[in-house]
Amino acid sequence: xxxxxxxxxxxxxxxxxxxxxxxxxxxxxxxxxxxxxxxxxxxxxxxxxxxxxxxxxxxxxxxxxxxxxxxxxxxxxxxxxxxxxxxxxxxxxxxxxxxxxxxxxxxxxxxxxxxxxxxxxxxxxxxxxxxxxxxxxxxxxxxxxxxxxxxxxxxxxxxxxxxxxxxx
Amino acid sequence: xxxxxxxxxxxxxxxxxxxxxxxxxxxxxxxxxxxxxxxxxxxxxxxxxxxxxxxxxxxxxxxxxxxxxxxxxxxxxxxxxxxxxxxxxxxxxxxxxxxxxxxxxxxxxxxxxxxxxxxxxxxxxxxxxxxxxxxxxxxxxxxxxxxxxxxxxxxxxxxxxxxxxxxxxxxxxxxxxxxxxxxxxxxxxxxxxxxxxxxxxxxxxxxxxxxxxxxxxxxxxxxxxxxxxxxxxxxxxxxxxxxxxxxxxxxxxxxxxxxxxxxxxxxxxxxxxxxxxxxxxxxxxxxxxxxxxxxxxxxxxxxxxxxxxxxxxxxxxxxxxxxxxxxxxxxxxxxxxxxxxxxxxxxxxxx
Amino acid sequence: xxxxxxxxxxxxxxxxxxxxxxxxxxxxxxxxxxxxxxxxxxxxxxxxxxxxxxxxxxxxxxxxxxxxxxxxxxxxxxxxxxxxxxxxxxxxxxxxxxxxxxxxxxxxxxxxxxxxxxxxxxxxxxxxxxxxxxxxxxxxxxxxxxxxxxxxxxxxxxxxxxxxx
Numbered sequence: 001x002x003x004x005x006x007x008x009x010x011x012x013x014x015x016x017x018x019x020x021x022x023x024x025x026x027x028x029x030x031x032x033x034x035x036x037x038x039x040x041x042x043x044x045x046x047x048x049x050x051x052x053x054x055x056x057x058x059x060x061x062x063x064x065x066x067x068x069x070x071x072x073x074x075x076x077x078x079x080x081x082x083x084x085x086x087x088x089x090x091x092x093x094x095x096x097x098x099x100x101x102x103x104x105x106x107x108x109x110x111x112x113x114x115x116x117x118x119x120x121x122x123x124x125x126x127x128x129x130x131x132x133x134x135x136x137x138x139x140x141x142x143x144x145x146x147x148x149x150x151x152x153x154x155x156x157x158x159x160x161x162x163x164x165x166x167x168x
Numbered sequence: 169x170x171x172x173x174x175x176x177x178x179x180x181x182x183x184x185x186x187x188x189x190x191x192x193x194x195x196x197x198x199x200x201x202x203x204x205x206x207x208x209x210x211x212x213x214x215x216x217x218x219x220x221x222x223x224x225x226x227x228x229x230x231x232x233x234x235x236x237x238x239x240x241x242x243x244x245x246x247x248x249x250x251x252x253x254x255x256x257x258x259x260x261x262x263x264x265x266x267x268x269x270x271x272x273x274x275x276x277x278x279x280x281x282x283x284x285x286x287x288x289x290x291x292x293x294x295x296x297x298x299x300x301x302x303x304x305x306x307x308x309x310x311x312x313x314x315x316x317x318x319x320x321x322x323x324x325x326x327x328x329x330x331x332x333x334x335x336x337x338x339x340x341x342x343x344x345x346x347x348x349x350x351x352x353x354x355x356x357x358x359x360x361x362x363x364x365x366x367x368x369x370x371x372x373x374x375x376x377x378x379x380x381x382x383x384x385x386x387x388x389x390x391x392x393x394x395x396x397x398x399x400x401x402x403x404x405x406x407x408x409x410x411x412x413x414x415x416x417x418x419x420x421x422x423x424x425x426x427x428x429x430x431x432x433x434x435x436x437x438x439x440x441x442x443x444x445x446x447x448x449x450x451x452x453x454x455x456x457x458x459x460x461x462x463x464x465x466x467x468x469x470x471x472x473x474x475x476x477x478x479x480x481x482x483x484x485x486x487x488x489x490x491x492x493x494x495x496x497x498x499x500x501x502x503x504x505x506x507x508x509x510x511x512x513x514x515x516x517x518x519x
Numbered sequence: 520x521x522x523x524x525x526x527x528x529x530x531x532x533x534x535x536x537x538x539x540x541x542x543x544x545x546x547x548x549x550x551x552x553x554x555x556x557x558x559x560x561x562x563x564x565x566x567x568x569x570x571x572x573x574x575x576x577x578x579x580x581x582x583x584x585x586x587x588x589x590x591x592x593x594x595x596x597x598x599x600x601x602x603x604x605x606x607x608x609x610x611x612x613x614x615x616x617x618x619x620x621x622x623x624x625x626x627x628x629x630x631x632x633x634x635x636x637x638x639x640x641x642x643x644x645x646x647x648x649x650x651x652x653x654x655x656x657x658x659x660x661x662x663x664x665x666x667x668x669x670x671x672x673x674x675x676x677x678x679x680x681x682x683x684x
Contacts (some may be wrong), residue, residue, distance in 0.1 A: 044213075185561060294576040297577045298583075301583070308588070324592065324596065331589075334584075
């Protein structure tokens, strides 16, 4: 059979030499290796004090964006839900009432917008599909939870804080 | 001051010395747990405990506190008396060994010569053997009283392992005793200081056998079959909880400390250090004694490190391999060592 | 010197006798073994009182450290349920009592006529390893070597039994 990699190695089945039978040289060699490891750089990242850098293309938790005036950008077109390969996004659309222009940018908005973070594969297709630049993938990951329903993120989890309210 | 024909100062001095040595071995054992975790971590490219205190130095206190406050569970089907007796024996026996190890020369305090050895009996080595052979009772009784198959299996393993490895250990020691001609540990140390040659160079094979047997006697990896976590669920202390478990673990570390000190004493010159005889004229004897004690302590710590280093390098033996190593390799080897040593000694005495 | 040694002697004797009784009387064989170990320790204490340190330590190593471990080893592997224990026959009890009594009579008869002189100072030193070694290898070298042949034959026997075929 053709070997898959060129790293295959024939097993040595020759009888052991005296040095191998003594076993002590092998132990000495092993102890040398472990001793060298004492001085090697440690692989540990002391997490709470020191966090590991994410890669620049890291895709983490979703956020729902607002525009400069603090209005929700999402118009509940459903393109993200269609694009989602894991079918993690559900939404319910509603019509903007008069007097809500300062809340929603478009005439239609998402009354309910849920992402199941247990289903989501963080592929970022929703981000690409969105015509209104409303959904983005941030650089954090979903924290642990005791229950499944804690992983279904609603609008209040996803929406970024209002920049105008923030300013006050 | 004599009452009941006892020298009370002598008694007080010895009691003080005993308590100091006990506290010392307990502290060393405590910090050996910390050291073990640190060494294991370093060898595996980790950092080890570093949360409790600087460098994790308060970790042993935290561990001990945790063990004390854990719930004490005695299985209903266990033999209650024996169940408590097991860890107690293990702990007491582990602490008893330190009595005959000479921790240093003599200190002169207020005109009294205070020897840093609890008892300079002329059969020091045999005393250690006697006490070590008692150590197996703690494990056996503990394992049997738990009324658990795994524990029983572990204590059976422990008993046969310790008995098997006591033999080559004793034979290796006999070869050493032939060269020294004494059983007193203090005399052995003084001979090494005076001649300047450590016994490890006279008896390299004997030292190696002794080292291997010490690993086995302390139930340390690669001979930790009695407490093999992944085949016996923890072995003889499977049913133990709280400080009774702590006693078993502690006894192991005290044993490790004592056997390291013993190896340093028997084979590496004890409290002697290079240049001791030349320094003796210029420094005060008390200072020499203290430096000697520190030298022994450093040697002991090096041996403890070797114990840990081996544990995190060499994988556990299979049980039949263990027995084969003990009976088929170490015993003939130590017999041959004894024979050669005897022949050389005979030759030396006749020429 | 008298009083403290006497106190220790009394304590050791009481411990030895009590634990020896415990060996015979206890229902649980493992407790019996433990009592026997305590007896050995008390006897080793007596040896030390007689300045025979070597004998004391060897007594502990050989009896308490090796033989009793094997005893315990065997006992632990037996099923020690009280219900499963076979009923002892009555005549066995009588036979035991008679043979034990006979042994007692023999011992008393033997010890009654034996003279027990106080230990002389030089006899006090015989238990130390130096003197013991000299005695064994000079005065009693032939019996010593003969007994070593006994051990050798036992070892060879063990090897023969332990062989696979």
